Amino acid sequence: MKTRNLGTLQVSGLSLGGRGMSVHYGPSPERGDLIAFTRTAFDLGVTFFDTAETYGNGRGESVLGYAFPGSERDRITIGANSACMVSLGQLRGSAITRPISLGR
Numbered sequence: 550m551k552t553r554n555l556g557t558l559q560v561s562g563l564s565l566g567g568r569g570m571s572v573h574y575g576p577s578p579e580r581g582d583l584i585a586f587t588r589t590a591f592d593l594g595v596t597f598f599d600t601a602e603t604y605g606n607g608r609g610e611s612v613l614g615y616a617f618p619g620s621e622r623d624r625i626t627i628g629a630n631s632a633c634m635v636s637l638g639q640l641r642g643s644a645i646t647r648p649i650s651l652g653r
Contacts (some may be wrong), residue, residue, distance in 0.1 A: 567612070583612045584615050599627075
């Protein structure tokens with residue numbers, strides 16, 4: 550897998566996004582299937598994973614936590630997102646995500 554520089558980080562040229570791990574695109578797959586899929590991506594060289602607490606109330610983060618237990622987490626990079634609510638072009642409030650937590 551080719552890598553790319555993302556600031557000071559070196560990440561895989563492809564990333565796996567966590568939004569599809571929730572109900573955004575239809576029924577959510579079983580957690581065990583998502584963990585296996587994530588591990589297969591890693592085995593193929595993907596080390597950059599994109600997730601957000603707002604994707605299914607942290608489901609993507611949870612899957613990463615199960616897929617990469619303990620010291621294995623040092624081998625991946627996670628890009629996390631936050632969200633805000635906008636009404637008629639004005640910021641009404643924001644949902645600031647907590648620092649990434651891959652605990653079970």
